[in-house]
Amino acid sequence: MARHEMTGNEMSYYAEGGIERHQYDVVVVGAGGAGLRAAIAAHEAGANTAIVCKSLLGKAHTVMAEGGIAAAMGNRWPEDNWEVHFRDTMRGGKMLNNWRMAQLHAQEAPERVLELEDWGALFDRTDDGLISQRDFGGHRYARLAHVGDRTGLEMIRTLQQRAVQIGIDVFMECTVTDLLQDRSSGEGRMAGVFAYWRETGRFVVIDAPAVILATGGIGKSFKVTSNSWEYTGDGHALALRAGAKLINMEFVQFHPTGMVWPPSVKGLLVTESVRGDGGILKNSEGKRFMFDYIPDFFKAETADTEEEADRWYDDKKNNRRPPELLPRDEVARAINSEIKAGRGSEHGGIYLDIASRRTPEFIRKRLPSMYHQFKELADVDITAEPMEIGPTCHYVMGGVEVDADSQESAVTGLYAAGEVSGGMHGSNRLGGNSLSDLLVFGRRAGESAAAYVAGLGEARPAVSDEDLRAGQWSAVAPFSVDGGENPYSIQHDLQQKMNDLVGIIRTEAELAQALEEIEQLKVRAKSMSVDGHRQYNPGWHLALDLRNMLLVSEAIAKAALARQESRGGHTRDDFPGPNPEWGAKNLVVSLADDGESVMLNPQPLPPMPDDLKKFFD
Amino acid sequence: MAYNLKMRLWRGDKSGGELKDYDVEVERGEVVLDAIHRVQATQAGDLAVRWNCKAGKCGSCSAEINGRPRLMCMCRLSDFEESETITVTPMRTFPVIRDLVTDVSFNYKKARQLPSVELPERKPGEKRTMMQEDVERGQEFRKCIECFLCQNVCHVVRDHEDNKEAFSGPRFFLRFAELDMHPLDTADRRERAQQAAGLGMCNITKCCTEVCPEGIHITDNAIIPMKERVVDKKYDPLVWLGNKIGIRNKDNDGRTPV
Structure with a gap:
């Protein structure tokens, strides 16, 4: 029997219809931080585990994470502990977070970081030789374990090397297009996944009773984004189609600092560490404007003079934090307002200045990737001149609704971890809480999935032939249309509309218009056609991804239209400010009966126990 | 600032292939990968190219540009004369899968x-x-x-x-x-x-x-x-x-x- 070059997996060429067939206990979809951590946990718990990922191993979007992993290890500030981290996370999310997820996250993050070190990660150190921790927005203490400004790369490489070492099978450049369910029982338990190899276009079916979605986010539906091409909302859409639910989809994080020039790099992330390490924001008049944008909610803990703000870096006990380090939603809105008021920079951003505040040696040591990125791509020396930056679509707080402890969705055997899951970050995520989220909940998902499979015994759910035929038919449909529309132009129009109508500041009229536009795009997408054949054909791949992008974009726009308040990553010009009634509920998105659109239901937040409530008195 | 760039891109698979000429509108602030994406979106939807972050952080878009091994996302068009033809071929040491994508x-x-x-x-x-x-x-x-x-x-x-x-x-x-x-x-x-x-x-x-x-x-x-x-x-x-x-x-x- 032939073996696949990359994975070493056996390939059954003789299988009917050219479909490869494999059997595993647990399949993880996605090989970023959450997927790799989940796979390691499932494997170590004894489950026969496979990872399926759209790109080569080690290229997932996690590599782009820069700043660090938030974990209350107390290496710099012994006063720090999980309770403070929990409080910061809940306040950063404007109290809309799933309290249990926020609690588990704060409690378990330190051990997850130490575990990475056991597996070979080399973090930057404190003078005492412990893991160094840096300041970030919304975190009361310096809390982010980091490696210069390339922490995500370190995390991916460490997990990748661990996964390879323990022998987990990886299906690289393989895209999952359908989740397969056992329909016989009526409840639709997970039975496997349907996928295709990007290289050959050949179809693959993996029978597995447990599937963990770790597909990341949705940023590629927006024009200006820090996200890589893979971020097409696959997991969100797969979960909806399988009958799971999404929550908090209206909350999309626009990172305050993306590059704005040259056009080729517009949206590319500029790490929050620049501000954590002393960088400040200025408008075209040279004014440090963030002092004008301190909301009441954070007044008590934010410095109101430049002198106090500058003293804070060295003396956190007697000074309050600089307003540049407010949570991301606040800073992004402030920058947006300055640009709209005509005080923007030459290329439509504002200035981020660290050159006048720190020595060139310090900047090059602490921010080597940023130095390199601006030098190579924009001809800007950040040790000598300010950067031009503006908001960029960065992260979706919304995702699959899961049980906080097990990460299981409403569908038996379907789990979600990392950005594709929802609840943990409420309406706004703090910087650094993403990498720790991936580790904490990746591990939990892997362990729960393995335990579920172990409990099944021999009675495994079965994939139906009918579903296999449907999966094949649906995947090759774009080839059967002649002279239809080019998927690239539909994607281009979707990105433009989402950016213009569902962006950082929203209104009822624009959101309603966005929904109409999405309907039209869905019609156009039905008749799109692709050139060429199935072997490594990006046009075909995009055509399949677009279906997910459209469904998820609709979910975002619909939820954003319904939520008549401003909170975290959702700002309504027509409803400025938070509304306590909305603050008590999530919007739950599910697939409508037509199978092609979504519907919304409000649902009360899970009540927080009294022993945690006391942190917010 | 837009101008017309002449590109020669290797098209083919393991059975063989050839350099094909493309004219594509670009801007000086762009990189080679931008130009290739535009060819893909407007002229050759099935042009195979491997990429992820377009920020020099993932290491996916390696190729040989005018014979020099580079990342396509970190290779700026402003490093070339506007009249110069930019030739992109797949990495030579690894077998070709299709077009610019190799089997690594x-x-x-x-x-x-x-x-x-x-x-x-x-x-x-x-x-x-x-x-x-x-x-x-x-x-x-x-x-x-x-x-x-x-x-x-x-x-x-x-x-x-x-x-x-x-x-x-x-x-x-x-x-x-x-x-x-x-x-x-x-x-x-x-x-x-x-x-x-x-x-x-x-x-x-x-x-x-x-x-x-x-x-x-x-x-x-x-x-x-x-x-x-x-x-x-x-x-x-x-x-x-x-x-x-x-x-x-x-x-x-x-x-x-x-």
Whole structure:
């Protein structure tokens, strides 16, 4: 029997219809931080585990994470502990977070970081030789374990090397297009996944009773984004189609600092560490404007003079934090307002200045990737001149609704971890809480999935032939249309509309218009056609991804239209400010009966126990 | 600022192919990958190209641009004359899958053969201690984004297919050096680097260092020190004597050969 070059997996060429067939206990979809951590946990718990990922191993979007992993290890500030981290996370999310997820996250993050070190990660150190921790927005203490400004790369490489070492099978450049369910029982338990190899276009079916979605986010539906091409909302859409639910989809994080020039790099992330390490924001008049944008909610803990703000870096006990380090939603809105008021920079951003505040040696040591990125791509020396930056679509707080402890969705055997899951970050995520989220909940998902499979015994759910035929038919449909529309132009129009109508500041009229536009795009997408054949054909791949992008974009726009308040990553010009009634509920998105659109239901937040409530008195 | 760029892109698959000409509208602030994406979106929807982050961080879009191995996302159009034709071909050392995409599975096979880090047990809650100057040596090597350009230009395998079996290549010599310089690691992999990974086949022409987009000093900081350590172990009578009388090379002190 032939073996696949990359994975070493056996390939059954003789299988009917050219479909490869494999059997595993647990399949993880996605090989970023959450997927790799989940796979390691499932494997170590004894489950026969496979990872399926759209790109080569080690290229997932996690590599782009820069700043660090938030974990209350107390290496710099012994006063720090999980309770403070929990409080910061809940306040950063404007109290809309799933309290249990926020609690588990704060409690378990330190051990997850130490575990990475056991597996070979080399973090930057404190003078005492412990893991160094840096300041970030919304975190009361310096809390982010980091490696210069390339922490995500370190995390991916460490997990990748661990996964390879323990022998987990990886299906690289393989895209999952359908989740397969056992329909016989009526409840639709997970039975496997349907996928295709990007290289050959050949179809693959993996029978597995447990599937963990770790597909990341949705940023590629927006024009200006820090996200890589893979971020097409696959997991969100797969979960909806399988009958799971999404929550908090209206909350999309626009990172305050993306590059704005040259056009080729517009949206590319500029790490929050620049501000954590002393960088400040200025408008075209040279004014440090963030002092004008301190909301009441954070007044008590934010410095109101430049002198106090500058003293804070060295003396956190007697000074309050600089307003540049407010949570991301606040800073992004402030920058947006300055640009709209005509005080923007030459290329439509504002200035981020660290050159006048720190020595060139310090900047090059602490921010080597940023130095390199601006030098190579924009001809800007950040040790000598300010950067031009503006908001960029960065992260979706919304995702699959899961049980906080097990990460299981409403569908038996379907789990979600990392950005594709929802609840943990409420309406706004703090910087650094993403990498720790991936580790904490990746591990939990892997362990729960393995335990579920172990409990099944021999009675495994079965994939139906009918579903296999449907999966094949649906995947090759774009080839059967002649002279239809080019998927690239539909994607281009979707990105433009989402950016213009569902962006950082929203209104009822624009959101309603966005929904109409999405309907039209869905019609156009039905008749799109692709050139060429199935072997490594990006046009075909995009055509399949677009279906997910459209469904998820609709979910975002619909939820954003319904939520008549401003909170975290959702700002309504027509409803400025938070509304306590909305603050008590999530919007739950599910697939409508037509199978092609979504519907919304409000649902009360899970009540927080009294022993945690006391942190917010 | 827009102008018309002439590009020649290799189109084909393992059965053969050819350079095809494209005219595409570009702007000076763009990079080669932008131009290729525009060709893809407007003229050749099935043009195969591998990419992810378009920010020089993931190492997916390696190719040969006017004969020079580069990342397409870090290669600015402003580095060329507007009238110049830009030719892009796939990496030569690896088999073509389609168009600009090559089969880099060689590297993933080699990665599976590598030894892993071996640290002493840690009790739950215990924190390991390492000093910054001791982790910095390994940190330089861990900047590697696995673009495999070093593997692509290494003449040991670029023109000698038969060497691939016995040779891991510069990317993986980095990994050996990183583990060897890890302040807490307990394994001695010198024998393995020399024998199984083919460290001895490298004759330090520094081609790998020249193409590294991360500026890692692959030859000077990783390969040469590794070679010296291997040689120390094999031939140095002082080391032999030191071992005999209990004074050992401190870098490999207490390490177990794996």
